[in-house]
Amino acid sequence: MSAPALALLLVGASGPLLIVAVYSFLSPAEYSGVVWELSGDGWFRVVFSRDIFDDTVKLADAHLTIFWRSAKLSLLTTLLTFAFGFPTAYFIATRPQSQRPLWLFLITIPFWTNLLIRTFAIMEVIRNEGILNSALLALGLIERPIQILYTDTAVMLGMVYVYLPLMVLPLYAAMERLDFRLVEAAYDLYATRRRVLTRVIVPLVKPGIVAGSILVFIPALGAYVTPRVLGGGKNMMLGNLIELQFGQGRHWPLGSALSITLLVIVMLALIVYVRNVSSESAER
Numbered sequence: 001m002s003a004p005a006l007a008l009l010l011v012g013a014s015g016p017l018l019i020v021a022v023y024s025f026l027s028p029a030e031y032s033g034v035v036w037e038l039s040g041d042g043w044f045r046v047v048f049s050r051d052i053f054d055d056t057v058k059l060a061d062a063h064l065t066i067f068w069r070s071a072k073l074s075l076l077t078t079l080l081t082f083a084f085g086f087p088t089a090y091f092i093a094t095r096p097q098s099q100r101p102l103w104l105f106l107i108t109i110p111f112w113t114n115l116l117i118r119t120f121a122i123m124e125v126i127r128n129e130g131i132l133n134s135a136l137l138a139l140g141l142i143e144r145p146i147q148i149l150y151t152d153t154a155v156m157l158g159m160v161y162v163y164l165p166l167m168v169l170p171l172y173a174a175m176e177r178l179d180f181r182l183v184e185a186a187y188d189l190y191a192t193r194r195r196v197l198t199r200v201i202v203p204l205v206k207p208g209i210v211a212g213s214i215l216v217f218i219p220a221l222g223a224y225v226t227p228r229v230l231g232g233g234k235n236m237m238l239g240n241l242i243e244l245q246f247g248q249g250r251h252w253p254l255g256s257a258l259s260i261t262l263l264v265i266v267m268l269a270l271i272v273y274v275r276n277v278s279s280e281s282a283e284r
Contacts, residue, residue, distance in 0.1 A: 017263070024256035032250045042253030046261060063241065070238040073152060074220040077159040081167040081216050082209065084160070089171035089208075090201075093178065100176075107168050115162065119229045122158045123149065126230075150232035158226040163219060167212040174208025175201075207276075214273045218266050238262055 027039040049060040092103040110118055125131045128145040136142045148154050178201070186196045202209070224239035231237075236244070238258065245255030 020256045020259050024253055024260055026253050028251045028253050032252065034252050039253065042251070042255075042257040045251070045254045046257050066236055066238060066241050069152065069235070070221055073156050073159065073237065074217050074223075076156050077163060077220045078167075078213050078217045080156070080160045081164050082213065085164055085167035085171055085212065086209075089168050089175050092168075092172050093175035094180075104169075104172070107165050110162075110165060115225050116229070118162055119158055119226050122161045123154075123230060126154055126157060149230065150234060152231075152235055154230040155227045155235055155237070158230040159220050159223060162226060163216045166215040166219070170208045170212040170215060171205065172208075174205040174211075178204050210273055210276050214269055218269055221265065222262055 023034050024042045025038055025040065026034040027037040027041065029035050045060060046063060047060055048057050049063075050057055088107070092100055092107075095103060123130070126148040127133070128147065128149065130149075132148070133142070133145040137145065148157070182200055182204070183196055186200050191199070221237075222239045223237055224243060227235060227237040227240055231240075233240075239262075242255050242258045242262070245251045245258060249255070
């Protein structure tokens, strides 16, 4: 009975990935596509580059910069979504049972709109003539608009706005199962609010924290639309670099190698999550 589903997964998921993996070991064609000749040039160019004049080998600084920017912004996005999502989830989990569906409904509203529309919405907030700068100018806090758009900060703020619900929902699911009598017992034993948070609440909702972090970090690492719009094409991330190689760069083996590299990073993140969940289950 599972054969049709397995066949669909093979053709629709594993098949394209296999094609990309094969392309990464071929030679680039003159204009686009590949030549069916084995070559490791695609993988070589992921980290290294050759000088066009003397053919010397050096590090691909542009690629490494984009790798670093992608990892840095993804990690900062995860930390910021946690900073905003944790108190939000705690607030919802401590509301009366009849009010929680309304708050969850408000959290999920952004998913009703297209990602591109949400990205343009945050652009209207942070651009030079946007809501944020206009408010700061009206209050006399700044003399000229702050340049936020087309910077790494803009990309990070956009991804925080887009992926925040992905952090809130797993945290809420973990906190909903939290026995708040343990929190009351900790207060009865004269624990401070900080110790209650770090010694009781956070350890008990750790699976939700890990799940939310994975759900935010992975799509942020391969984000394309948000960096493309808010970064203005100058502050690229890994997803933009991959698209560039399949488009204007016309180096399909390099684009395929970068895609597999991104896949490996995602797999490592998932392995960390699975091991964490397994260890938590074993302890229980």
